[in-house]
Amino acid sequence: MTKWKKIILTGCCITTLAIGAAITADAETTAVQGESAGTEIPAILSPFLVYGNIEKMDDGRLFLTSSADDAIHKEVIITTGEAKILDAVTGMPVSYDSLTDGQIVYAYVGPAMTMSLPPMANAEIILTNIPADGNVPVYGIVSDQQVNSDGSASITLSDGQEIQIPADCVVTPYLTRNIVTVHDLIPGTPCLIWSDGGTASQIMVFAGNVLTDNQVTQESDESEDSDNAVIPMGWISQDGQWVYYDKSGELHKGWLEYNGDWYYLDEENGIMQTGFVSVDGKTYYLLSDGKMLTRPMVFTPASDGSLH
Numbered sequence: 001m002t003k004w005k006k007i008i009l010t011g012c013c014i015t016t017l018a019i020g021a022a023i024t025a026d027a028e029t030t031a032v033q034g035e036s037a038g039t040e041i042p043a044i045l046s047p048f049l050v051y052g053n054i055e056k057m058d059d060g061r062l063f064l065t066s067s068a069d070d071a072i073h074k075e076v077i078i079t080t081g082e083a084k085i086l087d088a089v090t091g092m093p094v095s096y097d098s099l100t101d102g103q104i105v106y107a108y109v110g111p112a113m114t115m116s117l118p119p120m121a122n123a124e125i126i127l128t129n130i131p132a133d134g135n136v137p138v139y140g141i142v143s144d145q146q147v148n149s150d151g152s153a154s155i156t157l158s159d160g161q162e163i164q165i166p167a168d169c170v171v172t173p174y175l176t177r178n179i180v181t182v183h184d185l186i187p188g189t190p191c192l193i194w195s196d197g198g199t200a201s202q203i204m205v206f207a208g209n210v211l212t213d214n215q216v217t218q219e220s221d222e223s224e225d226s227d228n229a230v231i232p233m234g235w236i237s238q239d240g241q242w243v244y245y246d247k248s249g250e251l252h253k254g255w256l257e258y259n260g261d262w263y264y265l266d267e268e269n270g271i272m273q274t275g276f277v278s279v280d281g282k283t284y285y286l287l288s289d290g291k292m293l294t295r296p297m298v299f300t301p302a303s304d305g306s307l308h
Helices: 003-009 021-025 212-222
Strands: 016-018 029-032 038-042 048-056 060-064 075-079 084-087 102-112 120-128 140-147 153-159 162-165 170-171 190-196 199-203 234-238 241-246 256-260 261-265 275-279 282-286
Touching: 048 075, 060 102, 075 102, 120 140, 241 261, 261 282
Parallel strands: 075 120, 084 120, 162 199, 170 199
Antiparallel strands: 016 102, 029 038, 048 060, 048 102, 060 075, 102 120, 140 153, 140 190, 153 162, 190 199, 234 241, 256 261, 275 282
């Protein structure tokens, strides 16, 4: 019987335990500074970082042995069902199956875990393929924002970390083609930050907002037709396929002009097309990124009759 199985069998009754002092602020409010000065928002609960070697469990969870000397819990069971598993260098998705026993991961969990032995927690973000230099990005939720006139900015995360953002910092969205800037790092925004000494070099912004989502959840309990519902907009990757939502949240179908390029989205499911397509009796060629070919290109017939 493996180590984690033995520990689970000796576990005690499970109750909820808050991680860190941030949980005590649930009913409090905090003032937002910068561009949102004067606005009162609910306090944001911080995800909690655990890191160390993992052992994959049969049910899809991870048994993590902490590498932190000051760790409150040396062993934690991490639930991965709703977590984003990301490459720590690129920020791109990684499958659970690619994880290996003994591998080191950084997991942001919480903000609560159980009092079982070992404790259990739900992961929000799991970072793998940790670089040798140990420069691992930080996951956090923005609680304060200040944008300067020269395009630089500073943000404070919900755990108190302050991050300086140079004007030339790369800010990208996670798995969409939407354009995001430092102005989008408003309180409640989850993001992944690569930095050196507290100065960001790259920031990845995740869709949704902790504060807005909480508000929508509360109001949807009162009305199914809440006017504050989060509406998808722009390019979004769904099940590995690109689709586009217009400003009203409607799935776009057919031809789409975007940033001066033309794309064709399936008339039935809205999926972005590539390769040769026939529309209204005319044939077009769409590149691998979906853009319609507008310059001469030579295609070579293959043995199966296709063109390359």
